[in-house]
Amino acid sequence: MSVQTVARSFVELCRQGKNFDVMRTLYAPNIVSVEGDGKQTTGQGEVIRKSEDWVSDKTFHGETVAGPFFNGANPDQFAVYFTLDITPKATGQRITEEEVAVYTVNQDDKITREQFFYDGEH
Amino acid sequence: MSVQTVARSFVELCRQGKNFDVMRTLYAPNIVSVEGDGKQTTGQGEVIRKSEDWVSDKTFHGETVAGPFFNGANPDQFAVYFTLDITPKATGQRITEEEVAVYTVNQDDKITREQFFYDGEH
Numbered sequence: 096m097s098v099q100t101v102a103r104s105f106v107e108l109c110r111q112g113k114n115f116d117v118m119r120t121l122y123a124p125n126i127v128s129v130e131g132d133g134k135q136t137t138g139q140g141e142v143i144r145k146s147e148d149w150v151s152d153k154t155f156h157g158e159t160v161a162g163p164f165f166n167g168a169n170p171d172q173f174a175v176y177f178t179l180d181i182t183p184k185a186t187g188q189r190i191t192e193e194e195v196a197v198y199t200v201n202q203d204d205k206i207t208r209e210q211f212f213y214d215g216e217h
Numbered sequence: 218m219s220v221q222t223v224a225r226s227f228v229e230l231c232r233q234g235k236n237f238d239v240m241r242t243l244y245a246p247n248i249v250s251v252e253g254d255g256k257q258t259t260g261q262g263e264v265i266r267k268s269e270d271w272v273s274d275k276t277f278h279g280e281t282v283a284g285p286f287f288n289g290a291n292p293d294q295f296a297v298y299f300t301l302d303i304t305p306k307a308t309g310q311r312i313t314e315e316e317v318a319v320y321t322v323n324q325d326d327k328i329t330r331e332q333f334f335y336d337g338e339h
Binding site for chain 1: 251252253254255256257283284285286287288289290291292294295296297298315316317319332333334335336
């Protein structure tokens with residue numbers, strides 16, 4: 096495969112709502128996930144648990160995914176832009192969160208790093 | 218100022234259509250601009266000329282700017298997501314181009330690097 100192939104597969108699965116399939120099939124065992132505040136989580140299992148926790152306290156109505164986008168100076172990376180349509184259980188108020196994510200892919204076509212850029216808390 | 222202040226000023230000016238004001242006021246003299254294919258352009262004047270060339274062969278109807286977005290592991294950077302509403306003069310066909318851009322800000326509150334991620338030619 097290639098970074099572009101991995102990236103297009105990633106986006107297609109997200110558009111089908113298969114975000115956890117993405118994590119199970121495309122994430123490297125030692126993936127590092129970096130949240131907007133800089134906090135890092137290491138390991139496929141831990142990153143999946145983090146996402147399960149994120150989902151657990153909200154109703155997830157859906158998402159949009161723009162991309163994938165590429166830059167030749169960083170040929171092992173791709174970027175996407177997400178909008179997340181959610182209702183946090185704490186407030187009951189439906190909101191849209193948005194973020195840019197940058198993914199790094201290794202030579203085995205696995206994602207080794209995900210880095211989220213957003214504004215405020217997510 | 219701070220990276221966040223520079224970033225919010227950047228986005229506000231872009232939303233007012235003042236993209237060239239952004240380049241003249243917020244770009245460092247030695248800024249490096251990296252296009253999607255990896256091609257680099259160095260220097261504020263050269264980067265402005267590159268943008269003038271980009272504009273010259275199309276009708277620019279407008280843009281949307283999502284962001285700015287931040288990540289604590291890269292505190293000197295911010296990311297945005299653009300959609301560009303344009304009609305290339307060569308085709309006469311109105312299209313929307315989209316891209317993620319990552320900006321690096323120095324301690325003098327000037328942008329020293331812009332890196333565009335997109336899909337295909339822009």
